[in-house]
Amino acid sequence: MEKRFTHYKLIFICIFSTGLVFSQTGGQHIYQFMNTSPGARISALGGMPISWRANDPAAVYLNPSLLNTEMSGALHFSSLSYFSDISFGHFSYTHGLDSADIALQLGIHYANYGDITRTDPFGNSNGSFKASDSDIYLAASKTIKERIQLGASLHYISSSLDLYSSQGLSLNAGVSYFNPEKKFGLSLLFKHLGFQLSKYHQTSEKLPFEVQLAYSKKLKHLPLIYHIGIQHLQKWNVRYDDPDLQDDGVLFGDTNEDSDFSKSFSNALRHFVFGVELNIGKKENFSLRFGYNNLRNRELSLADYRSLSGLSGGFGIKIYKFKFDYSYASYHIAGGSSQISISTNLNHFFGKEI
Secondary structure, eight states, X not given: OHHHHHHHHHHHHIIIIIOBOSSTTTTBBSOGGGGSOSSHHHHHTTSSOOOOOOOOTTHHHHOGGGOOGGGTTEEEEEEEEOGGGOEEEEEEEEEEETTTTEEEEEEEEEEEEEEEEEEOTTOOEEEEEEEEEEEEEEXXXXXXXXXXXXXXXXXXXXXXXXXXXXXXXXXXXEEEEEETTTTEEEEEEEEEEEEEEEOXXXXXXBOOOEEEEXXXXXXXSSSEEEEEEEOOTTOSOOOOXXXXXXXXXXXXXXXXXXXXXXXXXXXXXXXXXXXXXEEESTTOOEEEEEEEEHHHHXXXXXXXXXXXXXXXXXXXXXXXXXXXXXXXXXXXXXXXXXXXXXXXXXXXXXXXXO
């Protein structure tokens, strides 16, 4: 059993740290742990950046253009439980400069892969080693016009895997438009523009650069917000064509093969992430959330087995001066991930901005 969990850990470390993912979207990119969700609300809505200004501190990590001075004093902590005792965490503090209409957020996003058994070529145990990743970042935003917000975040990345380590720099940038009368928001994001400062070994590797578009809309007569995210705009083909997963059965001499239109349509849908958020009560102290990530569903589902891969859900509740959020995201028949977030605003305790 111990060897089995060690095997799983090594697989996930390769995915999140070095980025050796066998898919169109993974490629040979490093620091994939930066794509894990920084908050339970984000996870419940499908794991994509959103464009609705809900003053969620965690959303800034994915979309710095959502940062604004109304969030000044916000403190946020999140913990994400993954497979095989792998865990992710996120912590941030936000401060607003009202005189300049600039907001700043300082935070850290990190991964802990725990103790991993070291073995020789014959499988004999030879102690253990640790692996971890961290991303310390500073985000800033500025209101250009009443409805247009520009934001950017600078990230210092550190990764350690036994005797190997790597450091890097990355930049996220985005612009958001918010219309309070028509109650919708639109964001364009450029993520992970950067490079390695030091290599794991001798080969330089690329960061997981991505272009994303997000749209959010609140219904007029119902306290419901829907979110539509489009991911991997920098690359059209995100299909993972694994020959072992294709249906090559022959019936009466005909081979079952998807048409070009079917492949294109399937590929287009993989770019989309959908989420809905229902806020209950006059003060919206309770929220229900659901999301669907089609790319996650198509990459992690089994060929002949129906599962809930790609689906996610959760809730949020305000108690006293704190906001609690919980989410569960289904990845595979083997399980999913649970995330809990706690946030508050220090100004609520001190009665003034700090």
